[in-house]
Amino acid sequence: MSFLRRRAAVGVAAGALLAGVAVFGSTLTTAQAAGSTLREAAADQGRFAGVAVNDSMLSNSQYANLVAQEFSSVTAENVMKWESIQPSQGQFNWAGGDRLVNFAQQNNQKVYGHTLVWHSQMPDWLENGNFSAAQLRQITNDHISQVVGRYAGDIERWDVVNEAFNEDGTRRQSKWQQTIGDGYIAEAFQAAHAADPSAKLFINDYNIEGINAKSDGLYNLVQGLLQQGVPIHGVGFQTHLILGQVPGSFQQNLQRFADLGLEVVITEVDIRMQMPSDSAKLQQQASDYEAVTEACLAVSACSGITVWGLRDGDSWVPDVFDGYGAPLLFDDNYQKKPAYDSMLAALGGSATTGGTTTNGGTTTNGGTTTNGGTTGGSQGCSATVTQIGQWNGGAQYEIRVTAGSSSISGWQVSFQLRSGETVTNGWDAVYSGAGSITAANAAYNGNVAAGQTVTAGFLTGVGGAYSVSGVSCSA
Numbered sequence: 001m002s003f004l005r006r007r008a009a010v011g012v013a014a015g016a017l018l019a020g021v022a023v024f025g026s027t028l029t030t031a032q033a034a035g036s037t038l039r040e041a042a043a044d045q046g047r048f049a050g051v052a053v054n055d056s057m058l059s060n061s062q063y064a065n066l067v068a069q070e071f072s073s074v075t076a077e078n079v080m081k082w083e084s085i086q087p088s089q090g091q092f093n094w095a096g097g098d099r100l101v102n103f104a105q106q107n108n109q110k111v112y113g114h115t116l117v118w119h120s121q122m123p124d125w126l127e128n129g130n131f132s133a134a135q136l137r138q139i140t141n142d143h144i145s146q147v148v149g150r151y152a153g154d155i156e157r158w159d160v161v162n163e164a165f166n167e168d169g170t171r172r173q174s175k176w177q178q179t180i181g182d183g184y185i186a187e188a189f190q191a192a193h194a195a196d197p198s199a200k201l202f203i204n205d206y207n208i209e210g211i212n213a214k215s216d217g218l219y220n221l222v223q224g225l226l227q228q229g230v231p232i233h234g235v236g237f238q239t240h241l242i243l244g245q246v247p248g249s250f251q252q253n254l255q256r257f258a259d260l261g262l263e264v265v266i267t268e269v270d271i272r273m274q275m276p277s278d279s280a281k282l283q284q285q286a287s288d289y290e291a292v293t294e295a296c297l298a299v300s301a302c303s304g305i306t307v308w309g310l311r312d313g314d315s316w317v318p319d320v321f322d323g324y325g326a327p328l329l330f331d332d333n334y335q336k337k338p339a340y341d342s343m344l345a346a347l348g349g350s351a352t353t354g355g356t357t358t359n360g361g362t363t364t365n366g367g368t369t370t371n372g373g374t375t376g377g378s379q380g381c382s383a384t385v386t387q388i389g390q391w392n393g394g395a396q397y398e399i400r401v402t403a404g405s406s407s408i409s410g411w412q413v414s415f416q417l418r419s420g421e422t423v424t425n426g427w428d429a430v431y432s433g434a435g436s437i438t439a440a441n442a443a444y445n446g447n448v449a450a451g452q453t454v455t456a457g458f459l460t461g462v463g464g465a466y467s468v469s470g471v472s473c474s475a
């Protein structure tokens with residue numbers, strides 16, 4: 001049974017909150033501008049493009065819109081981990097997990113479940129509890145069956161066991177290893193399979209991208225599990241890399257796991273650099289992301305690539321690696337970095353919409369279309385933004401965008417609301433800003449024929465009559 005039907009009450013609340021991004025829905029996958037976003041370009045290659053989502057940012061429409069627009073898979077960066085989801089024994093906190101699953105369903109995205117058995121981010125009761133093997137087995141089975149069971153049918157892949165190895169390829173001495181012994185891994189996979197027989201079950205780790213002692217240890221483990229008939233379906237390669245250090249054996253390593261009959265996924269890629277960044281480092285990072293993407297594409301069993309966070313400022317890296325940062329595809333202003341462009345290009349996509357630019361503008365490498373002004377004496381587009389209703393504490397506005405004497409393949413409307421007035425809920429455009437707002441076309445309504453009009457709309461939390469000022473349109 002689907003998540004939305006089972007949990008209608010939650011769905012209503014989260015649905016209302018996120019209605020502004022729900023406009024993407026399934027229409028994104030049928031957008032005319034094929035390959036102009038990571039999700040479209042990845043889909044053209046039969047893969048998914050994923051991102052780790054910070055739960056506290058989902059209520060920010062700019063963040064949520066970009067996640068919806070660019071990615072076809074989401075992973076909970078933290079909210080499905082044991083300490084978040086079962087903070088006290090037997091008490092489950094589903095709020096964050098439910099929010100992400102709802103968001104994904106509204107935006108036609110897959111959910112990658114992360115993670116069930118991990119030595120880190122354990123709640124105190126588990127970390128400090130003095131359990132026998134039988135007790136820990138029971139606790140672990142309960143956790144897995146509750147969590148996987150709740151999202152059965154909604155989460156396609158799960159990291160069942162995370163980071164089970166030391167760098168030398170021996171088993172990490174986690175609580176499970178010490179209390180239950182080697183068999184804990186097979187038992188965890190069996191419990192997950194029982195809770196959702198359709199889920200694809202993964203073991204996930206870092207520093208296993210190249211062929212080395214650690215990946216050899218993991219290889220031997222999964223080979224043994226498969227021989228024993230344990231329900232394991234894939235290996236996740238976290239891929240937390242340092243600038244310029246993509247292992248030369250990455251593709252070959254992915255391939256040897258694939259040759260066992262397993263799916264492989266790049267689950268948490270980020271590529272950190274010593275700060276401050278400069279253009280040479282950003283270019284190196286772009287070629288590193290390209291190499292990672294190409295390694296995956298060269299292996300047909302590599303089903304997708306997930307980046308570990310949306311913007312550089314969202315990343316865990318600066319908190320953990322002193323002096324390092326800027327590891328992701330977008331900067332803190334939601335702008336695409338060279339790494340974004342190179343990953344999109346490696347996926348076969350292109351920042352242009354594939355149509356002709358009719359306004360004399362050019363598409364820059366950063367993916368923004370700049371308006372070159374007029375062609376043949378006609379402007380690319382014109383727009384109006386009109387308040388069409390207001391009440392105590394809120395107002396509704398309509399945007400109308402009309403193409404000039406040539407068709408356009410993308411538009412952006414800028415305008416001025418009242419100080420601090422923000423879009424709380426918008427549709428048919430991607431909104432950003434507070435006070436000074438920009439509304440850019442959604443993935444499916446950027447193409448407007450000459451003289452034709454498209455509309456979009458939004459709500460704000462400020463009541464009272466207001467006449468919108470400073471409206472400009474660029475195509």
Ligand code: 9MR
Pocket residue numbers: 077078120121162206238268316
């Ligand atoms: O990005 C996560 C960060 O917000 C958490 O504080 C941290 C806690 O250990 O976990 C980070 O995510 C990790 C992921 O769950 C497993 N692989 C390594 C990731 C980076 O540390």
